[in-house]
Amino acid sequence: MSIYQNILLAKKEGKKLLAVLIDPEKIDLENIAAFFEKVHQSIATHIFIGGSTDINNQIENVVSEIKKTTHLPVVLFPGDVSQISEKADGILFLSLLSGRNPEYLIEQQIKAVPLLKNSSLEILPTGYVLIDGQKETATQRVSNTKPIAQEDVELILNTSLAGEFSGKKLIYLEAGSGATVPVDASIVTIVENSLEIPLIVGGGIRSKKQLDIAFDAGADIVVIGTAFEDDETFFEDLKK
Numbered sequence: 001m002s003i004y005q006n007i008l009l010a011k012k013e014g015k016k017l018l019a020v021l022i023d024p025e026k027i028d029l030e031n032i033a034a035f036f037e038k039v040h041q042s043i044a045t046h047i048f049i050g051g052s053t054d055i056n057n058q059i060e061n062v063v064s065e066i067k068k069t070t071h072l073p074v075v076l077f078p079g080d081v082s083q084i085s086e087k088a089d090g091i092l093f094l095s096l097l098s099g100r101n102p103e104y105l106i107e108q109q110i111k112a113v114p115l116l117k118n119s120s121l122e123i124l125p126t127g128y129v130l131i132d133g134q135k136e137t138a139t140q141r142v143s144n145t146k147p148i149a150q151e152d153v154e155l156i157l158n159t160s161l162a163g164e165f166s167g168k169k170l171i172y173l174e175a176g177s178g179a180t181v182p183v184d185a186s187i188v189t190i191v192e193n194s195l196e197i198p199l200i201v202g203g204g205i206r207s208k209k210q211l212d213i214a215f216d217a218g219a220d221i222v223v224i225g226t227a228f229e230d231d232e233t234f235f236e237d238l239k240k
């Protein structure tokens, strides 16, 4: 079954999905076996790999080591075209719909085509909506775009629906890595109630309680990165 079919099935059955986000610049490859032992004992269902930058070109090496270590689907979550590795299983083919920078709306996507057209990566067209998490995030800096204010619920909703109407298969509400405040539950619920496609929520989720709030609000997939980077014992709160 494809990654996307699996996500759709989980949504239909009301099963919630958790993606562990691995930043290729931060992962310690020496510790990878121990890290994944914890991942595998937890409720994590997907591995996302990416960051706003990958200065040392770690991506190939990191994906290849991770593929050796896990059977969970490995999905690229690239900050730009340099972070594509054919060794992964799939790729979030992101358009930064909240921004007005053509580079991240379509230019990077065009640049990615030569790398993707002959690869076996499953392409997951994703509308990426950056929402203010009360901290200037790397996505904001790198993309040179402004996030949408949490108060502007109508714009968040219409941006998400514009993504769905344009044929995106996923919408990702992103407060930004390390956000002080995650996307508010009320926003998640409003967007989820209007969307037909699955909804990803991430940024600033650091506890089991916040994870449950996001799931209960209607997130189909929650992405967590920083909390695991800061403290791997967090996996213990998320045991199967």
Ligand code: 1GP
Binding pocket: 021, 174, 175, 176, 177, 178, 179, 201, 202, 203, 204, 205, 223, 224, 225, 226, 227
């Ligand atoms: C960032 O949504 C992800 O792109 C995860 O954010 O690192 O804050 O968990 P955190």
